[in-house]
Amino acid sequence: MPFTNQTEEKQIERAVLVGLSCPSFNTDQDADERTMDELRALAETAGAEAVAMTLQRRPAPDARTFIGEGKAEEVKQLAEMNDASLILFDNELSPSQMSNLEELTGRTVLDRSALILDIFAQRARTGEGKLQVELAQYQYILPRLAGMGKAMSRLGGGIGTRGPGESKLESDRRHIRSRIDKLRRDLEQVRQVRSVQRRQRKKAELPLVAIVGYTNAGKSTLLNTLTGAGIEANDRLFDTLDPTTRKKRISDTQEILLSDTVGFIRKLPHHLVSAFKATLEELAYADLLLHVVDVSDENWQIHAQTVDKVVAQLGAQDIPRVMVYNKADKCDPDVIPFIRPDEGVKISAKSGEGIDDLLTAIEKALGKGKHKVKLCIPYSDGAVLDMLHREAQIDSTDYAAEGTIVEAVVDDKTYGRVSTYIMED
Numbered sequence: 001m002p003f004t005n006q007t008e009e010k011q012i013e014r015a016v017l018v019g020l021s022c023p024s025f026n027t028d029q030d031a032d033e034r035t036m037d038e039l040r041a042l043a044e045t046a047g048a049e050a051v052a053m054t055l056q057r058r059p060a061p062d063a064r065t066f067i068g069e070g071k072a073e074e075v076k077q078l079a080e081m082n083d084a085s086l087i088l089f090d091n092e093l094s095p096s097q098m099s100n101l102e103e104l105t106g107r108t109v110l111d112r113s114a115l116i117l118d119i120f121a122q123r124a125r126t127g128e129g130k131l132q133v134e135l136a137q138y139q140y141i142l143p144r145l146a147g148m149g150k151a152m153s154r155l156g157g158g159i160g161t162r163g164p165g166e167s168k169l170e171s172d173r174r175h176i177r178s179r180i181d182k183l184r185r186d187l188e189q190v191r192q193v194r195s196v197q198r199r200q201r202k203k204a205e206l207p208l209v210a211i212v213g214y215t216n217a218g219k220s221t222l223l224n225t226l227t228g229a230g231i232e233a234n235d236r237l238f239d240t241l242d243p244t245t246r247k248k249r250i251s252d253t254q255e256i257l258l259s260d261t262v263g264f265i266r267k268l269p270h271h272l273v274s275a276f277k278a279t280l281e282e283l284a285y286a287d288l289l290l291h292v293v294d295v296s297d298e299n300w301q302i303h304a305q306t307v308d309k310v311v312a313q314l315g316a317q318d319i320p321r322v323m324v325y326n327k328a329d330k331c332d333p334d335v336i337p338f339i340r341p342d343e344g345v346k347i348s349a350k351s352g353e354g355i356d357d358l359l360t361a362i363e364k365a366l367g368k369g370k371h372k373v374k375l376c377i378p379y380s381d382g383a384v385l386d387m388l389h390r391e392a393q394i395d396s397t398d399y400a401a402e403g404t405i406v407e408a409v410v411d412d413k414t415y416g417r418v419s420t421y422i423m424e425d
C-alpha cells in the first residue's frame, strides 16, 4: 500500500493561517475569528506551529486565488518573514485555487479539509478506521490530482503528505478509482458485520447509549470514568477515531452498552462524514444519546448546535437525548448556565462530580414509558405470547393451569395491548 499514514511525524512545521470572511458564507465576524482559533488548534494537533495569522474580509472569494491577489502576495511575505513552509486556509479551496496559491507563494497550501484529513490519518488505529481515512483521502485527492504539485511531491513527509504516494497516483487515475471501489466494498462488509452485531445486541436486550459531542468535550474521559475503559484522554482534537464500546451496570435492573464516538467539528469535510458512515451510522441505532458539552469553552453553545446538526444528518435526531454539561469543575459556578434538572446534568467527568445524577438520568430516560408487568395469557392466545417475545423484555415464563404466566418489561404501546392480561398481585 502506498500509504505512510502511521509514521509519527515529530518535526514541527511553521505555518501561516489564512481565513476569508464573506457575507455569502453566512457567518458573522465573531464566528470567523472563532474558527480561526480552532484552525490554530487543528494545526497544533497536526504538528504545526501557527507563526502568523490573517483574516481577509471580501464581498466574495476570488475565483483564481480565493483571497484577493494582493492579499495572497501579503501572505507570501508573511511566510517569508516568519520562515513558514506551510500555508493553512480555514476554508475549503478548489483544486485550481490550491495550485494557483502554491505557485504564487512557493509554499505548500492546505485547506481545512486536508488538515482534518491529515489528523485523521495520524490517528486511525484499527483496520476499519484506516480504511475510512484512506477512502476519504482518495476522494479528496482525485479531483485535485492535476494541480497536486507541492503538497504531494514534497519529500520526507510532513503535514498533508500522509496521502497516497505520488508517482503512481499522478500517472494513473484509474488506479485510484479502482482503489476507491475496493475500499467501498471493504467498508460495506464492515457495515454488514455491524448489522449482524446489532441484531445480536438487540437479542441480548441491552440498550445502546452513544456518547456524542464536539471534539475535546470530554467524551472519552466520561467513558473512562463510567466504565474504567482506560482510553487515553488528552487535549488533541479528534483523539478518538475508533469508537470503544463497554458494558455498564447502571442500576440493579439495568445494564447498558456505552459507546464513545468520533468528535464533531464545524466544517467537517463531507468526505469524512461519508467515509465514517459505517462508524457513525451506529448512532442512528442507539437507544439514547449522551450529548457531552464542554461548558468551560466560551463557544459551547455553537459547538452544541454543530453536534445537533451532524446528529440530524445521520438520521438520529429523534433519539432521546440527555444533555451532559461537562467540565463543571473548570468554570466559575456563576458562569455555568443555569440548568434545570429536566434539561440535563452538570458533571465533571474528571473529578466524578455529578456522575450519580447522570446514571439516574440515563436510567430514567431509558425507562421512559416502560412498565414491569405480570401477565397470565390463556393458551388460546398464543399470538400474544409471540408478540411479547418480539416486542418486550421477558424476565420469566411459567406454565399454570389457566395459561402462561409471564413477567416482562413492556413499552407504552405494548402495555395497551396486554393490559387485559395483567394479574392482580
Ligand SMILES: Nc1nc2c(ncn2[C@@H]2O[C@H](COP(=O)(O)OP(=O)(O)OP(=O)(O)O)[C@@H](O)[C@H]2O)c(=O)[nH]1
Pocket: 213, 214, 215, 216, 217, 218, 219, 220, 221, 222, 232, 233, 234, 235, 236, 237, 238, 239, 240, 241, 262, 263, 264, 326, 327, 328, 329, 330, 347, 348, 349, 350, 351
Ligand atoms: N477540567 C476538566 N477537564 C476535563 C474534564 N473532562 C475531560 N477533560 C479534559 O479534556 C480533554 C479532552 O478530553 P477527552 O475525553 O479526550 O475528549 P473527547 O471528547 O474524547 O475528545 P476527542 O476524542 O478528541 O473528540 C482532556 O485533556 C481531558 O483530561 C472535566 O470534567 N474537567
Ligand SMILES: [Mg+2]
Pocket: 219, 220, 221, 239, 240, 260
Ligand atoms: Mg475521545
